[in-house]
Amino acid sequence: xxxxxxxxxxxxxxxxxxxxxxxxxxxxxxxxxxxxxxxxxxxxxxxxxxxxxxxxxxxxxxxxxxxxxxxxxxxxxxxxxxxxxxxxxxxxxxxxxxxxxxxxxxxxxxxxxxxxxxxxxxxxxxxxxxxxxxxxxxxxxxxxxxxxxxxxxxxxxxxxxxxxxxxxxxxxxxxxxxxxxxxxxxxxxxxxxxxxxxxxxxxxxxxxxxxxxxxxxxxxxxxxxxxxxxxxxxxxxxxxxxxxxxxxxxxxxxxxxxxxxxxxxxxxxxxxxxxxxxxxxxxxxxxxxxxxxxxxxxxxxxxxxxxxxxxxxxxxxxxxxxxxxxxxxxxxxxxxxxxxxxxxxxxxxxxxxxxxxxxxxxxxxxxxxxxxxxxxxxxxxxxxxxxxxxxxxxxxxxxxxxxxxxxxxxxxxxxxxxxxxxxxxxxxxxxxxxxxxxxxxxxxxxxxxxxxxxxxxxxxxxxxxxxxxxxxxxxxxxxxxxxxxxxxxxxxxxxxxxxxxxxxxxxxxxxxxxxxxxxxxxxxxxxxxxxxxxxxxxxxxxxxxxxxxxxxxxxxxxxxxxxxxxxxxxxxxxxxxxxxxxxxxxxxxxxxxxxxxxxxx
Ligand code: GTP
Ligand code: SPV
Ligand code: MN
Numbered sequence: 232x233x234x235x236x237x238x239x240x241x242x243x244x245x246x247x248x249x250x251x252x253x254x255x256x257x258x259x260x261x262x263x264x265x266x267x268x269x270x271x272x273x274x275x276x277x278x279x280x281x282x283x284x285x286x287x288x289x290x291x292x293x294x295x296x297x298x299x300x301x302x303x304x305x306x307x308x309x310x311x312x313x314x315x316x317x318x319x320x321x322x323x324x325x326x327x328x329x330x331x332x333x334x335x336x337x338x339x340x341x342x343x344x345x346x347x348x349x350x351x352x353x354x355x356x357x358x359x360x361x362x363x364x365x366x367x368x369x370x371x372x373x374x375x376x377x378x379x380x381x382x383x384x385x386x387x388x389x390x391x392x393x394x395x396x397x398x399x400x401x402x403x404x405x406x407x408x409x410x411x412x413x414x415x416x417x418x419x420x421x422x423x424x425x426x427x428x429x430x431x432x433x434x435x436x437x438x439x440x441x442x443x444x445x446x447x448x449x450x451x452x453x454x455x456x457x458x459x460x461x462x463x464x465x466x467x468x469x470x471x472x473x474x475x476x477x478x479x480x481x482x483x484x485x486x487x488x489x490x491x492x493x494x495x496x497x498x499x500x501x502x503x504x505x506x507x508x509x510x511x512x513x514x515x516x517x518x519x520x521x522x523x524x525x526x527x528x529x530x531x532x533x534x535x536x537x538x539x540x541x542x543x544x545x546x547x548x549x550x551x552x553x554x555x556x557x558x559x560x561x562x563x564x565x566x567x568x569x570x571x572x573x574x575x576x577x578x579x580x581x582x583x584x585x586x587x588x589x590x591x592x593x594x595x596x597x598x599x600x601x602x603x604x605x606x607x608x609x610x611x612x613x614x615x616x617x618x619x620x621x622x623x624x625x626x627x628x629x630x631x632x633x634x635x636x637x638x639x640x641x642x643x644x645x646x647x648x649x650x651x652x653x654x655x656x657x658x659x660x661x662x663x664x665x666x667x668x669x670x671x672x673x674x675x676x677x678x679x680x681x682x683x684x685x686x687x688x689x690x691x692x693x694x695x696x697x698x699x700x701x702x703x704x705x706x707x708x709x710x711x712x713x714x715x716x717x718x719x720x721x722x723x724x725x726x727x728x729x730x731x732x733x734x735x736x737x738x739x740x741x742x743x744x745x746x747x748x749x750x751x752x753x754x755x756x757x758x759x760x761x762x763x764x765x766x767x768x769x770x771x772x773x774x775x776x777x778x779x780x781x782x783x784x785x786x787x788x789x790x791x792x793x794x795x796x797x798x799x800x801x802x803x804x805x806x807x808x809x810x811x812x813x814x815x816x817x818x819x820x821x822x823x824x825x826x827x828x829x830x831x832x
Pocket of ligand 1: 496497498499500501502503504505524525546547548550551552556678726727735738739740743
């Protein structure tokens with residue numbers, strides 16, 4: 232077996248914090264009997280434990296220590312080159328019937344899948360340490376917060392989970408001793424990191440996740456996409472709340488008026504960047520703060536949506552991150568950060584495509600090979616990532632620990648579209664907004680294995696993350712709308728429209744404040760807009776474009792509705808809905824008819 236680190240043996244007082252809940256003990260015993268590890272390490276989330284695990288990871292080459300002066304307390308991990316992104320084709324929703332998983336998910340029968348996975352897990356941890364990682368998702372005192380346990384044979388997973396979740400004793404306390412309490416069971420084993428034996432399986436009815444054969448991010452940090460979105464969305468519908476692939480940000484005006492906005496963009500389409508936006512100089516006095524950069528859990532209270540960020544850290548795309556594009560991210564990852572698959576310079580600093588300054592004359596690339604600026608290969612993998620605690624973010628919102636969450640004034644959907652879709656527009660009402668989300672599309676990115684740059688429908692940026700039938704998910708959105716007396720306004724944005732020269736028309740990043748400002752103006756009922764077939768569109772003078780170097784033609788192109796392109800788009804909406812085989816709610820079919828009719832007027 233390649234690259235798999237053997238067991239480690241902690242001194243007394245480390246690795247022995249056993250939970251007292253009998254249901255957890257029974258489950259760990261069962262998985263231990265199956266996987267046959269050398270020993271069991273019970274994590275408590277303490278500093279001492281973390282130091283021990285880092286020291287052992289360095290000895291076993293699971294981590295490389297970075298330059299203490301340049302990036303203090305930070306490390307580099309290289310995953311297997313065959314294992315660098317989420318793999319959607321081996322991600323399964325294992326519900327009793329195929330209908331429950333729906334037309335957009337890979338389905339496999341639960342009993343068969345358990346027996347296949349238990350077969351693979353049989354003796355899988357021989358000679359290794361089995362770690363038991365207790366964690367919570369959500370602020371410690373939130374009613375939305377969930378408890379999870381992840382069993383893993385990867386120290387990289389344990390160290391990442393400590394950054395990405397509230398991990399350790401806090402979860403044991405929250406769970407308590409009730410053997411019937413709700414908690415998520417997650418089992419992860421690297422096996423031999425063979426793509427042919429890689430499966431990420433979800434059993435929503437059992438609140439269980441089993442992931443084997445990968446050591447990479449979204450496949451193995453089971454708190455994130457697996458629990459917070461796939462199992463989360465299933466529980467959310469059952470329990471009447473929402474689990475969404477959304478950032479959450481706060482916007483405060485110079486007068487001190489604050490709004491919170493949630494935005495769903497597909498993987499690697501700008502959530503982290505938008506959540507950490509720094510307004511341009513022209514918006515002096517405006518402040519944007521980050522509640523979350525990837526996932527929102529929302530509930531209805533007093534007819535409004537309130538959101539919490541269930542996570543405790545950011546697992547962000549590294550390439551393209553610079554002081555120019557995202558200074559808050561750069562400051563966040565200057566220390567106490569776990570990097571995956573970036574390049575290593577000769578002085579043990581990190582490097583990636585798009586970082587500020589000159590590329591190093593020599594580096595070791597993400598695969599561990601020599602690299603120079605003349606190399607054909609990229610120094611950092613396009614989906615290389617940082618894991619950094621949210622506390623590192625200079626723009627962290629003060630309400631991030633608030634259990635009741637923050638009230639959401641606007642929801643923004645957005646994809647990566649070279650053409651057709653304008654910079655920003657607003658839905659006429661909630662159901663129209665649900666239609667915008669349900670029909671959104673985006674060019675695929677390196678965040679998942681497979682082709683990059685292919686336009687695909689990705690409803691609400693949840694195509695790979697909805698843990699049940701997408702038709703029922705649309706229905707849930709419509710039903711939530713009925714319960715909202717003060718619903719958020721819904722918008723669609725596209726930072727990625729290109730001009731005839733193939734270049735982005737919009738400067739993006741901090742300048743997205745100009746679009747956000749219009750969104751806030753609309754929430755405040757002060758912003759102007761024109762009625763178009765697709766929704767409310769700002770005219771160029773409704774957007775504050777002062778001190779921005781952009782010509783009239785580009786603005787017109789950004790806001791334009793090309794009827795020919797939209798005829799194609801409308802046909803694609805129909806093809807997509809048809810492909811779902813009759814699960815699309817009547818309300819959305821009606822929205823499509825109305826959209827078609829508006830184009831004929
Ligand atoms: P996940 O973590 O995969 O969910 O991604 P994300 O949605 O958080 O995307 P992120 O903010 O990390 O951005 C992904 C890529 O898009 C990076 O290469 C960014 O540089 C680029 N990007 C982000 N915002 C903008 C923008 O406003 N304009 C342009 N042109 N590129 C952007
Ligand atoms: C995404 O792909 O949407 C991510 C990265 O946020 S991962 O955690 O790998 O799924
Ligand atoms: Mn994401």
